[in-house]
Amino acid sequence: MPALAFVLVSPAAQAQDEVGEFIRAGKEDASKLVRAYAEPAGIALGHNLNSGWFNSGQAMKPGRFDIRIYASAVFAPDDAKTFDISKLGLKQIRTSTGAPFDPNRPVLVPTVFGEDREGPELTVYTRNPLTNQEEEVVSFNSPPGAGYDVLPFPMAQVSIGLFKETEVAVRFVPKTKADDFEGSLWGVGVKHGLKQWIPGVAAIPGFDITVFGGYTNLTSSYGLDVPLTEDNQMYATQQQQSPTYYDGQALELKTKAWTTSLVVSKTVSVITGYAGIRYSNVETDLNAVGKYPVVAYRTTAPYAKYVDDVVDPILVKMKDAQVGGTAGLRLKLAFFSIYGEYTFAKYSTAMAGIGLGWN
Template sequence: MYVKKSGLLVIAALLLAGINMRGQKSVTEFLEMGVDDAKIMSEAYLRPYGEMLGKSLNGGWYNSAGVHKIGGFDVTFGINMAMVPAAGKNFDVSALNFNTNLQAEDPNLTIAPTIAGEMPMSLRPRMELEGEYLLTMPNGTGFDKLPAPMAQVAVGLPFHSEVSVRFMPSTSLGDAGKVNLYGFGIKHSIKEYIPFLKRMPFIRTSVMLGYTNMGSEIGVDYGDGANQSLDISSSAFTSRLLVGVNIPFLAVYTGMGYGSTNSDFALKGDYGPEVGTDPFTLGYATNGFDFNAGLRLRFGFIALHGDYTFGDYSMVSAGIGINFR
């Protein structure tokens, strides 16, 4: 693997986040490490963004524990902001299984920043390899949050249910390539099955399932190869039990459940004899339970909402929309 590709992975991740690309050039220094070691280092360096990308897709599915009446709907525009925990801002270089003999310049200082952290360090080979070299690890961006804009429509169905849809057709972002997104969710009220809750008009309880898939394709220009691109794909699934209170102008809600995510950064195409075809894929997966709490304020048909998710990657979600019935 030619490390410049890892630099392109960094660029793509940052483009998706819409943030400053500081550190973009430094990561190309991984080239000095060779194909296999550059992949190992890149995977550790990019991990927080790879994991946050999936996490951010699981947010913003609901702004109430209730469901719409038949024909009721809402159109919501919002943003999910996932945040890196302290443990995701650095990694121990000495714990990586490099194929060549590399170590920190100072053996007592082996903690390096991920792309979400900040703290430069240097590496050197344990044995001289045709002229000893010193590799300075790229510093991180210091940006430990990943914003993901989201738009969706929810419509009330019979049998105390509603369906939600997210969709963005393949859209060109100029030099940033193309991006597309789709998702669907379903929410079903369970209050009707619990006798004592049926007599409490303001209480809302429901179960919810949601799936989101995002893809991005960025053109790559390297050497004498052909059909080169960087493909980023991420999918996220969440299941929730929702409990809340609805009054005419205010909804307070909580949700707890299990979610899983998968994100891949893959180089596709022919990169010449040194690199080969479809050089590598970096894969990141997360799963586990989390919990969120939030509220929605209604002013006529206009609704504002915000909530906070507690988990390995915490997240703030906020949005505005039109809400009817």
């Protein structure tokens, strides 16, 4: 399985099939539901991409390099496992009894990181212009969570030492396709040694201090399948009933993650311990593209039900930033090294990997 396709088995892909049902509620309510349900995964993915950039506080010397392969995982906090659907201000969605959700009576339902159980039944209503009464259009349950709160991600990285204790790291995955998934990734990071600029510190053997900055860009797309339901065939045109008419539906995820760290390390023989402070910033756009069938009433005579083609119905922008403390260990034996680290933050991350090279 290609590295990016690995995301398909994580909570980040759990929303793929659920978004289709949300869209049937119309743009406004669907966007609110998608944000509440999927935002924790979009944020977690970005913080995960910001981990694993370094394994010591020392920049490599000019011409030296290493190739690293590692796996990282991010852990969702408890408050990212549920959301209160009564606080979303839904317009067309009601409870199973047809009553609007009462913001004074919390209704907690799973996010993508929540328990593997369905939430309450949601019923979509639209107003009949002839009777001026609201009528039920479709019902579905709020989707279950993945059943676990960990989002894993594999990565490969090449680092090379340049001049003046400056090291450059590069991540790159070309466009990858697997079934309904397509994605690509690239990233670049720079580490610079500060020890050389601090009088007195340069003389301390085995001690190093560096500053690091890195940026990662991930673009992925998941195919969606939101067809006409059997109940709605009667309201569709002949063209809309074509088996290929709603092809091209997809869920797009674009993540930009950048991070800065101050890292200190101490090397004793073949073991290096390192610790630092990490700032992590995440911006993720989640878009549903293509056209989707949504039942509505015509606003002019004969005021009949019809299938409205809603185009590109969802654009959700998610942002987050956090500061955390990082600690790790590296064991280096000749050209081979193994290492692991943990970052303590709201969205904590753990990482373990191996490296090969002359560093």
